[in-house]
Amino acid sequence: MTARQPNLRLSRWEQRSEWPLAAVAVVFLVTYSLQVLAEPRGVAAVALNTAMTVLWVIFVVDYVVRLALAEARLRWFFRHLFDLATVALPFLRPLRVLRLVVLVFTLQRAFGNALRGRVVVYASVVAALMVYASSLAVLDVERAAPDANIVTFGDAVWWALATITTVGYGDQYPVTVVGRLIAALLMVGGISLIGVITATVASWIVQRVSEDATATNTATADQIDALRDEVRQLTEALAAGSDRRSPAHSTRTHRNDTAPRSGR
Numbered sequence: 001m002t003a004r005q006p007n008l009r010l011s012r013w014e015q016r017s018e019w020p021l022a023a024v025a026v027v028f029l030v031t032y033s034l035q036v037l038a039e040p041r042g043v044a045a046v047a048l049n050t051a052m053t054v055l056w057v058i059f060v061v062d063y064v065v066r067l068a069l070a071e072a073r074l075r076w077f078f079r080h081l082f083d084l085a086t087v088a089l090p091f092l093r094p095l096r097v098l099r100l101v102v103l104v105f106t107l108q109r110a111f112g113n114a115l116r117g118r119v120v121v122y123a124s125v126v127a128a129l130m131v132y133a134s135s136l137a138v139l140d141v142e143r144a145a146p147d148a149n150i151v152t153f154g155d156a157v158w159w160a161l162a163t164i165t166t167v168g169y170g171d172q173y174p175v176t177v178v179g180r181l182i183a184a185l186l187m188v189g190g191i192s193l194i195g196v197i198t199a200t201v202a203s204w205i206v207q208r209v210s211e212d213a214t215a216t217n218t219a220t221a222d223q224i225d226a227l228r229d230e231v232r233q234l235t236e237a238l239a240a241g242s243d244r245r246s247p248a249h250s251t252r253t254h255r256n257d258t259a260p261r262s263g264r
Contacts, residue, residue: 010070010071031055035048123193131164132160134185135156136153138156138179139153139156141174142176145175145176148175149173150179158172166191
């Protein structure tokens with residue numbers, strides 16, 4: 001039974017679109033930040049909403065292209081239901097903040113491959129991105145709600161830090177359904193981030209131990225080879241010395257054998 005060959009066209013598209021999508025995600029994050037923090041009105045608000053729609057359509061196009069390039073489309077569709085949810089649900093106005101989910105995953109996919117070997121930098125970048133994006137999202141849905149206690153960006157950042165670190169002081173908390181959904185996603189993301197960091201550190205330790213063991217085994221093998229060479233050289237030297245002594249010993253033995261013996 002032959003192994004299933006990878007979809008080269010899909011892989012090629014994902015590789016080529018990785019960094020362009022990351023650039024789109026950065027622009028998307030800047031635009032969303034202006035919407036939430038500046039709270040524009042009039043023409044500025046319309047312009048930002050239009051830009052957000054255009055940028056989001058790019059993510060939708062990426063999803064459609066990947067689905068079209070997949071060989072087993074039905075299987076790919078069911079295996080990427082989360083991708084479908086993140087590009088479809090935000091078109092419903094109450095769930096528009098879920099756009100930040102695909103934003104985080106897009107940037108993590110692009111920058112994660114470059115920074116995964118540097119555990120501290122990787123963890124810092126992903127954690128900062130998750131905190132900032134969730135702070136914007138929760139502030140967007142919470143500040144206008146009755147009995148809201150997250151009404152400023154500082155409140156939102158403090159809440160996000162307490163949530164992602166699983167501290168949960170309880171002084172700041174979401175009161176809306178969407179806000180609590182954002183909190184749940186941030187909790188899962190924080191736990192997943194800790195798991196990724198732990199796995200990365202464990203993998204690094206195992207790799208270092210394996211490298212040290214390999215180096216030790218190599219050194220031991222070299223020492224054994226050197227000892228064998230010394231034994232072989234010593235054996236050859238002893239054999240050569242024995243060969244040099246053998247003719248004289250044979251001559252003396254021959255003379256003793258041929259010498260006349262005196263009778264009684």
